[in-house]
Amino acid sequence: MAAGSRVMVSYSVDREDGGIGLERESEQKEDGRYIIFYTFEDEED
Amino acid sequence: MNQLRWDPTLREWVAYATHRQDRTFLPPAEYCPLCPTKPGGFPTEVPREHYDIVVFENRFPSFAPNAPEPDEGGSDLTPTAPGRGICEVVLYSDDHDATLATMSERRIGNLIEVWADRFRELGAREEVDYVFIFENKGEAIGVTLHHPHGQIYGYPFIPPRPAKELEAARDHTAQNEGRCLHCDLLSQEHEDARRILAKGEHFTAFIPFYAHFPYEAHVYSRRCAPSIADLEGAERRDLASVLKRLLVGYDSLFGFSLPYMMVMHQAPTDGGTYDSIAHFHIEFYPPNRTADKLKYLAGSETGAGAYIMDVLPESSAETLRGKIESQ
Numbered sequence: 001m002a003a004g005s006r007v008m009v010s011y012s013v014d015r016e017d018g019g020i021g022l023e024r025e026s027e028q029k030e031d032g033r034y035i036i037f038y039t040f041e042d043e044e045d
Numbered sequence: 046m047n048q049l050r051w052d053p054t055l056r057e058w059v060a061y062a063t064h065r066q067d068r069t070f071l072p073p074a075e076y077c078p079l080c081p082t083k084p085g086g087f088p089t090e091v092p093r094e095h096y097d098i099v100v101f102e103n104r105f106p107s108f109a110p111n112a113p114e115p116d117e118g119g120s121d122l123t124p125t126a127p128g129r130g131i132c133e134v135v136l137y138s139d140d141h142d143a144t145l146a147t148m149s150e151r152r153i154g155n156l157i158e159v160w161a162d163r164f165r166e167l168g169a170r171e172e173v174d175y176v177f178i179f180e181n182k183g184e185a186i187g188v189t190l191h192h193p194h195g196q197i198y199g200y201p202f203i204p205p206r207p208a209k210e211l212e213a214a215r216d217h218t219a220q221n222e223g224r225c226l227h228c229d230l231l232s233q234e235h236e237d238a239r240r241i242l243a244k245g246e247h248f249t250a251f252i253p254f255y256a257h258f259p260y261e262a263h264v265y266s267r268r269c270a271p272s273i274a275d276l277e278g279a280e281r282r283d284l285a286s287v288l289k290r291l292l293v294g295y296d297s298l299f300g301f302s303l304p305y306m307m308v309m310h311q312a313p314t315d316g317g318t319y320d321s322i323a324h325f326h327i328e329f330y331p332p333n334r335t336a337d338k339l340k341y342l343a344g345s346e347t348g349a350g351a352y353i354m355d356v357l358p359e360s361s362a363e364t365l366r367g368k369i370e371s372q
Contacts, residue, residue, distance in 0.1 A: 033102035
């Protein structure tokens, strides 16, 4: 993955068990470290 | 430089990460590296204007995936090894002034989902034998950044304290017809009831009979789930609820946001079998014994490994339970 490029990785918890669905988006920083942004199906307060 | 050195007197690894000496130390709020990057502002660790929950590789890791063989070769008696592993930072919120205690139960629930996701992903890595999720909160604990965050260490070994706990649990299971040590301890706490702090449908918070800190609290899953990733949705929601009640109680104890260390103990990820041995739970160690006095790990605790306490768990549990129930 090139620096600054963005890869969408979708992941969701099984809603049947009452878990909260989440989505994650991974990026690579310029120094090579990864960063993952998590967002959720429910709305925040 | 990430390097491990073996201490044969205690039979444990010590990790050296000398680059950590240069890490950011208590910057002013306007230069917080964990806040979102604002238009025209200085670039922080998070290149977005807003975020929900973020995880990134620690810039100053105690363990690194590609740590080289150490220059210092050691000896047969005191071997060395590369400090291979992974260190992540978990940002709970983009609100610099929030704490876990002030967050909504729903956000805590979202964070639990992230912790479970990280446990699964890091635990699957070849070099990681133990996924350790923790938070150091407050200057009394030595935090260098105030923004609400926790950390995750993927250790290349099972660290000493969980290893000792797992060994005790394995012995208990072998000597008690397969029963789980933690399940038996939880039953004892429920029966006694004097040290119970908060009960949900699936989790219980209590000060253990043998607490090492005045307000040490353990949060146990009722079901013998080996890890946070094994919890069902209803269990995770209940964990969020019990954590919220405990944390709000902590903050009302002395009238300020209570410092603490929060750690999770669960199954190693080294390929071993830990059914009825590992039992997911969270432990909190607040250092305060009063509003203005700390419990120090001094000569007896550090040099002898023997904790000396000047308050009984039944007494501190009664005080803390009162604060929790008055919310």
